[in-house]
Amino acid sequence: MSLEKTEAVVLRLFEFSETSLVVHLLTRDLGRVHAIAKGARRAKPRGGEYLDLLVRAEVVLLRRSTAALATITDFAVRENYPTIRSSTQRLNAAYFLDELVHEVSRENEPNELLYAAAIEGLEGLEHGPAESIAATLLAFEARFLAAAGYLPELRRCVRCRRDPAPAERIGFSSRLGGLLCSRCFAEDPGFQAADRGALITLSSLLSIHGEALGRVRLPARTVAELRRLLDGYYEFVFERRLRTARFLRNDA
Numbered sequence: 280m281s282l283e284k285t286e287a288v289v290l291r292l293f294e295f296s297e298t299s300l301v302v303h304l305l306t307r308d309l310g311r312v313h314a315i316a317k318g319a320r321r322a323k324p325r326g327g328e329y330l331d332l333l334v335r336a337e338v339v340l341l342r343r344s345t346a347a348l349a350t351i352t353d354f355a356v357r358e359n360y361p362t363i364r365s366s367t368q369r370l371n372a373a374y375f376l377d378e379l380v381h382e383v384s385r386e387n388e389p390n391e392l393l394y395a396a397a398i399e400g401l402e403g404l405e406h407g408p409a410e411s412i413a414a415t416l417l418a419f420e421a422r423f424l425a426a427a428g429y430l431p432e433l434r435r436c437v438r439c440r441r442d443p444a445p446a447e448r449i450g451f452s453s454r455l456g457g458l459l460c461s462r463c464f465a466e467d468p469g470f471q472a473a474d475r476g477a478l479i480t481l482s483s484l485l486s487i488h489g490e491a492l493g494r495v496r497l498p499a500r501t502v503a504e505l506r507r508l509l510d511g512y513y514e515f516v517f518e519r520r521l522r523t524a525r526f527l528r529n530d531a
Contacts, residue, residue: 280341280342280343280344281341281342282339282340282341282342282352283308283309283339283340283342284337284338284339284340284353285306285307285308285309285337285338285340286306286307286308286335286336286337286338286357287304287305287306287307287312287335287336287337287338288304288305288333288334288335288336288380288394288397288398288401289302289303289304289330289331289332289333289334289336290303290304290305290311290332290377290380290381290384291303291332291381292330292331292332294320295315296320297320297321298317298318298319298320298321299315299316299317299318299319299320300315300316300319300320300330301313301314301315301316301348302314302315302316302319302330302351303381304338305380305381305384305393305394305397306338306389306394307389307391307394308389309340309387309389310384310385310386310387310388310389310390311381311384311385311386311387311388312340312342312349312386312387313347313348313349313386314338314340314348314349314350314351315348315349315350315351316330316351316354317350317351319351329356330354331359332377333359333360333363333373333377333401334356334358334359334360335356335357335358335359335360335398335401336354336355336356336357337353337354337355337357338351338353338354338355339351339352339353339354340352358401358405360373360401360404360405361405362404362405362406363401363404363405366409368409368412369404369405369409369412371523371526371527372404372412372415372416372527373401373404374523374526375416375521375523375524375526375527376397376400376401376404376416376419376423377523378521378522378523379420379423379513379521380393380397380423382517382521383423383427383429390426390427392422392425392426393423393426393427395422395426396419396422396423396425396426397419397423399419399422399488400415400416400418400419400422400423403415403418403419403492403493404416406493407492407493408493410496411492411493411494411495411496413497413502414484414487414492414495414496414497415492415493416527417480417481417484417497417502417505418484418485418487418488418492418495420481420509421481421482421484421485422485425485429516431451431453431456431457431458431512432456432457432458433457433458433478433479433481433482434458434478434479434482435458436458436459436460436462436463437452437455437456437457437458437459438455438459438460438463438466439460439462439463441460441462443458443460443461443475447460447461448461448472449461449472449473449475449478450464450467450470450471450472450473451470451471451472451473451478451508451511451512452466452467452469452470452471453469453471453511453512453514453515453516454467454469454515455467458473458475458478471507471508471511473504473508474501474504476501477501477504477505477508478508480497480501480505481505506524506527506528510524
């Protein structure tokens with residue numbers, strides 16, 4: 280039995296009893312943790328100190344080796360992201376971020392890069408201008424994919440490692456994991472035609488952070504192209520369609 284204090288983001292909430300909730304937390308130090316919050320359903324919010332999806336908090340967890348669920352003994356909200364909650368477009372992007380993180384995080388397997396990517400994504404959606412929401416989310420996705428080990432090859436041919444010529448037709452292979460040059464199309468007959476500029480944009484977003492990211496404005500055509508390619512890639516990697524992806528298409 281141990282008491283552990285860490286920072287966390289709430290990913291999922293489930294009813295457990297008339298008074299309690301089961302909570303899935305993405306923690307900074309412990310990976311994804313499933314815990315019970317006793318009395319959470321009957322507790323009245325005080326100054327914003329309450330459990331909700333996408334709340335960032337300092338938590339104290341009681342963990343027993345014989346118990347499937349940890350117990351939340353203390354929960355202090357650091358950020359509840361009111362701007363995200365007041366905007367349908369920001370909230371849709373945050374729910375998509377949440378689903379991606381929950382999909383790849385693992386119980387009791389810390390991933391500091393994944394946690395950092397999630398926090399940076401939420402902070403960008405909270406504080407960035409509305410015009411930068413698409414860039415903020417795509418930058419999160421690039422960092423998320425890198426942290427999870429799924430980042431596709433975006434600049435060179437994933438098969439032959441060649442740099443395509445400037446005017447060369449290229450494709451994107453979800454099965455092989457990235458860009459295909461015209462010489463390697465036969466390696467995956469199911470490849471999708473792709474715009475090289477859009478792939479380079481996604482790669483470039485990896486290195487843009489904070490206020491600089493808030494100044495990025497992406498053409499609607501580039502956003503639509505990356506959404507199309509990434510949606511297909513996620514479906515291949517996760518073997519299912521992400522439920523929240525349709526909300527992003529509605530916002531496009």
